[in-house]
Amino acid sequence: TQLLEQSPQFLSIQEGENLTVYCNSSSVFSSLQWYRQEPGEGPVLLVTVVTGGEVKKLKRLTFQFGDARKDSSLHITAAQPGDTGLYLCAGDEYGNKLVFGAGTILRVKS
């Protein structure tokens, strides 16, 4: 099973600030997914990136997949309290299992 390193583990920021979460591996994944989880709920998919170098935007969220398909980042612009939650990256082992990163707890204070 391939490993995904995710950082930082915890972020506490003020409303309006920007932030970036990183997900890195020494292995290549067929695709990489980002999930967001709120307490008492299961993770919900935000985005899937498939092509090396791909950039996807979802409102204030920007996702990048590294050229070599080994790393990814999630950037949030002007964070809002509603962005608070646990963010998880997950690497796709070629259509079978998902390998999850350690997770980043984001707290946005108003």
Add this chain to the structure above:
Amino acid sequence: SAVISQKPSRDICQRGTSLTIQCQVDSQVTMMFWYRQQPGQSLTLIATANQGSEATYESGFVIDKFPISRPNLTFSTLTVSNMSPEDSSIYLCSVRKINPGGGEAFFGQGTRLTVV
């Protein structure tokens, strides 16, 4: 999409007892998984539930401790056997629908288990 109903949502159990968690999906899916998660932390895959055959367990998880049933393509159960306080965790059922772009994973709301 897929809607997953997981029961119970939470339970408090005595050590040495067993708890069976049920997972019902609103559509037929090939791939179904069981995860364990400590609050605020990552998901650890316990096993892949295979329809019509024995589940495939990840390293560190064994069938005697976590027996899994998958009688059809919409339903699975996970049993946590002979529980100890170390089994206290959130257990999540998940399914994947594979497409050329990868395939989204859908999750149940989880079962929060406390063993006392």
